[in-house]
Amino acid sequence: MQRREALRLLAAAAALPVLSRDAFSLFREVHEQLAAAPALKTLNPHQNAMVTAISELIIPQTDTPGAKAVRVNEFIDLILTEWYDDDERQRFLAGLADVDVRSRDVFGKDFVDGSEKQQLQIVSSLDEELAGIRQPLDLHREGRFAPTEKQFFYMMKRLTLVGYYTSQAGFEQERHEHIIPPRHAGCASIEEEAT
């Protein structure tokens, strides 16, 4: 059930707002696997550079580590390789290729060769398009995936978030979460959360 639940979670919409402990453990295991398997299996070096750059734009380094520092690109490569089915993987890779097409159309060069400002412009347009198609199509989903969930940038954003916030730096430094909670309370003041 864990694997199925976690896969559902990677695709799921509003039905599952919070990661279950099982799913969290499962993604922690994926992170543990990364150390042992540094070689990329699905992404080629060019695609990897794109994934690394886009994920860092979504979750940048601030006073806490960003996506690149916690190896979100490798996390995504592992999900693409071992978890996604062919259709999902192809959709993701086709989406990456499309990002290059957009970059060449506007700036005459590949995405990774663009300046930070140019990259920001491309990613902004992807994000705005996603916001534009989300409402109200997703509200009465009849299929396994709502329309939004088939979009490359939705997949990219979701994978970046899952990869980042289930990494050790992500849940400890950024969210101040604990695998073994120091205490339980059914109703606490919000200030107590970060302590």
Next chain:
Amino acid sequence: MLARLHYALLLQQRSLNSTLPAAQATGKITIRPHSIVHSVIFDRSTRKATGVRVIDGQTREALEFRGRILFLCASALESARILLNSSTTEFSNGLANSSGELGRNLMDHCMGGGATGLIPGNEDKITLGHRPNGIYVPRFRNVKEKHPGFVRGYGFQGDGVRQNWQRGAWMTGFGADFKHTLSRPGPWMFTFYGFGECLPNHENYIELDTQRVDAWGVPALKIHCAWRENERALLKDMTLTASEMLSAAGAKQIEPFLEDNAPGLTIHEMGTARMGRDPKTSVLNAHNQAHDVKNLFITDGACMTSSACVNPSLTYMALTARACDFAVDQMKRGEL
């Protein structure tokens, strides 16, 4: 001794915590892991099951174990598969299958209709630690009044939580401000997630695959199962009633959802060797005892005649305890 009764045992967590330690305390149990049951051995002269053929999962050695009575408890799909793979001249389409119902009437709960909504306020409050619980709404359709659109009904599981970083996938934005927003809890939201009753249908069935075998050379299963009109109507109704309840509770931004989950995702498979009074239309009697082979019992989801809409494990456990009590009584009387 008990291990010989339970050749194929579905190791549920509860068994690990309760019944297996109790059995171990008797000093009369041998637990033999890595044992893949291939088929049941049938003695045509006594018309009894005399044991099982086992493949050792580590050495691949073929073994046989003998016993006075035999309990199959390998899950609805696997118990049926073992019997389908145990055909004899008397039972050409699977052992204990004179009714033809073995592998038929496969059910699973239809889940994934419901709704979410935001509950305004209480932004200064949060839960600490891992919340262990949620809510359950028992079935309310077709309890007192007959619903015009479907028979039976569904229950809801759900909970209220503050949204966390996962909300970011549906939020517009990215970068440092986005990251800062996600570092704080989002609004409270409440979700109702429905689990519906699946009706038994003769055309939802499993059969042995004549083309493919599993890692141990045992024929794989071909599973034919689809949601029918009644399950689809239940799923749709879940989205409506969940939305109504959220609306009545004052939720905002209510979003109904209707997932297109395949049968099997709820992992509550049952019905493949159903109980019944008539041996012509059922595989097991009221004591989980095979009509055709008196010393053969099946005590897992396979015995179910209908699925209700609640989680079934406790029912399986109760039926198992009851079947064991019956078998012991029959042994004492010398009838088994």
